[in-house]
Amino acid sequence: MNANLHIPQGDDTILVEMTVKEAMALSGEKFHSDHKVETEAIKKVKKSLENRLISGVSQ
Numbered sequence: 273m274n275a276n277l278h279i280p281q282g283d284d285t286i287l288v289e290m291t292v293k294e295a296m297a298l299s300g301e302k303f304h305s306d307h308k309v310e311t312e313a314i315k316k317v318k319k320s321l322e323n324r325l326i327s328g329v330s331q
Contacts, residue, residue, distance in 0.1 A: 281325070288320045 293303065294313035303309045 284324065286320045286324045288317050290316050 290313050291309075293306075293309050294316065295305060297310035298317070311324050
């Protein structure tokens with residue numbers, strides 16, 4: 273990530289509810305029998321981040 277990039281609210285926290293498999297997939301574990309695990313986990317993180325950023329703008 274660019275060191276000069278300023279992200280407003282960048283130190284705020286978000287909560288993402290996911291399965292243990294999804295968390296493992298995001299940490300690098302490969303699930304060859306179910307490729308959707310990582311994709312679904314990424315979608316959950318992105319959705320939570322978008323929701324946080326949108327709610328942060330409206331405050």
